Amino acid sequence: MAAPKIIVVGGGLAGLSAVIKIAEMGGSVDLFSIVPVKRSHSVCAQGGINAAKNLKGEGDSTWQHFDDTVYGGDFLANQPPVKDMCEAAPGIIDLLDRMGVPFNRTPEGLLDFRRFGGTLYNRTAFAGATTGQQLLYALDEQVRRYESEGKVKKYEHWEFLSAVLDGNRVCRGICAMDLRSMEVRTFPADAIIIATGGNGAIFGKSTNSVVCTGSAQSALYQQGCYYANGEFIQVHPTCIPGEDKLRLMSESARGEGGRVWVPKTPGDKREPKAIPEKDRWYFLEEWYPKYGNLVPRDVATRAIFKVVFEHKLGIDGKPMVYLDLTHIDRKILDRKLEGILEIYEKFVGDDPRDTPMKIFPGMHYTMGGLWVDFKQATNIPGIYAAGECEYQYHGANRLGANSLVSCVYGGGVAGPNAVKYARGLQALSDGNGVFEAEKKKQEESNSLLMNNEGTENPFKLWRELGELMTKDCTVIRYNKNLQQTDARLVEMLERFRKVNLSDRTQWANTSVVFTRQVYNMLQLSRVIAQGARMRDESRGAHYKPDFPDRDDKNFLKTTKASFAPDADGPKFEFEPVDTSLIPPRARKYDAAK
């Protein structure tokens, strides 16, 4: 029997982790990525990767990690796969260590661990403050090794457009576009794995990379995949506002002792270092004495919003608070945080070793995503998903340093399951018709865009979308606004028909690609807005002042959206959450659990 052929879409941590597992099992892989895989968004992860190795004599355990993750996610995640992930995490760290990741070391030469948000244990392994980069490089190197052995073929600078489904709605491959020649082509495969990351671009400016548009997930949702918990969007409390994006200031800054504060007097004009302790308000430490600055991200973000917008205590009246590292020894900062301090220095121009940083919350992570079962399979046979593009591990709020572990783990589950599925797959009987048909369909939508005579600039439409979604679908949500948002989205989809491309050439045309992404973003935005509208409670990152409490009776449920072609929009159903291992309890961080 021929080796199973698997297509992996996305070359970040989850995708590469799947590729390695498949190659190791004797499968053959076609790997598709918009950018050269070494340039994937995983490089942006900074602070570290969680695993309960218990190397600090604290009595940490994988069960504690599991409990922190489920509790941090406000009990919305199905528990069995989360437990499996936490149990696999120490082995994942060992594997990465063997691959040569330069993790920081203790004086004895063992792996060092630091504290992150939402836990009281030092559980986070790290390589300076560029852990994601170092992990991605390690996997990239292993994939390059397989590539040189002929087991992996890379298609870099290719964009996924759609899945190819046969008459029984079984996935038989993908349709993709060469971003240089603009050629649309189909590629057969026994199974495909989607590992295309988050959807930050929907919010305009976020901490995400340019490629994180959610376009692939949206295309698959429009083809019949369930999209789960779309309304759960993580806003990271500490970002550096920028013209082109919001740059992340890692939670590790607080893990190493960074303190968040504002001047007690509104509009205090003094330089931060000239403001004495008695005139500073360390509000996180005051409100959450047990966890202090290391409360989970949703909690910290709402606290900052409260201080800035209700107490009107933003620095100089602006939406900003201080994140202060200046009390920490410079040598320690350089050894453990250099990568992120360098980002602040380069992009703001101040040295955070000398001056407190000015930060504000920004859209950061997509908890929701393609619905998958415990084998990482979506509801369409032959389509698997792993990493940030699926919904499985983080519930209503992700804990810091859990994303890297969920990517490596999820990819490691998806790969072998896709191979197993492929080995039992019946060959396609009705020939190549489905491939031709899908190719034609995608070529037609390209030529429609290219020849459209309208007035709407896709880049402007996108900016408008980002502002709308950031305003009404992030930190604080009101039903009235959500309803209006959805109406605006419908109107924008209408305007999209009048889109006009200022570039109509057939070579490396970024406008046509981007315009396709904008359409997919608009469709997926409706899933987010309507999902948020329907969930009348507050849970994790989803907060409604009109419904301030968690409501397990009505909403301890996974939101599942599916695309209704007739209505050209989402329809919803709800699925019970598997809470078989840890009974749900109230989540609060002002005291120990």
Add this chain to the structure above:
Amino acid sequence: MANTNKSVLIKIKRQNTPTSKSYWEEFELAYHPGMNVISSLMEIAANPVTREGKATSPITYDSNCLEEVCGSCAMLINGRARMACSALIDNLEQPIKLEPFAKFPVVRDLATDRSVIFENLKAVKAWVPIDGTYDLGPGPRMTAEEQEQAYPISRCISCCCCMEACPQFNEDTGFVGAATIAQVRLFNTHPTGKSLQRERLAALMGDGGIQECGYAQNCVEVCPKDIPLTRAISEVGGEVMKQAIGDLFRR
């Protein structure tokens, strides 16, 4: 110094296809604080009109993370090889001149084909040859000092600035470039990685190998990540020499 001009003037060298002729276009943008080259290119995309008022197409360029860690957006900015995301308008002399890298094939406008770096990494086997991904326990123990040696080199983002700036990196020499040599240093000092040391050094011998380096030191000068490239080159150079002499006597 903060720039107080009300507008930003940018000259961009454009090229529609890999084989077509290049041409220049000028853009004038409204100034606002915190602008960088990428945010300027984004603004041009939203309003693709030249300074003379002529409608044009958005600029094609490579970008992804915009935090100087993915290595995508390398280009020549006022003649210097650097990353566009960290090029703040306030710190650039105007008119700002944007050009694609000159030593790599142009794809379109400012986007170039730098895949050669990944081929080079393949040639020197820049990986740790692990037995497999199954659970084999922890990796080799390493001192904090060894980690601190390895980490800076491991931060290389494959942007190719060091290659663009190197006088020896051209078609005549076929020089592999500083970034790849530094990776050889990284993997040859890893406790498991060094099992491939001989093969890596052999790959750096002969034409296009490490001997092509002329010690101009432009590489360290432009490296956005401050990687100790010249130190890596001299260390690896010494090892290559030792191995070459050893091979001579073993023949």
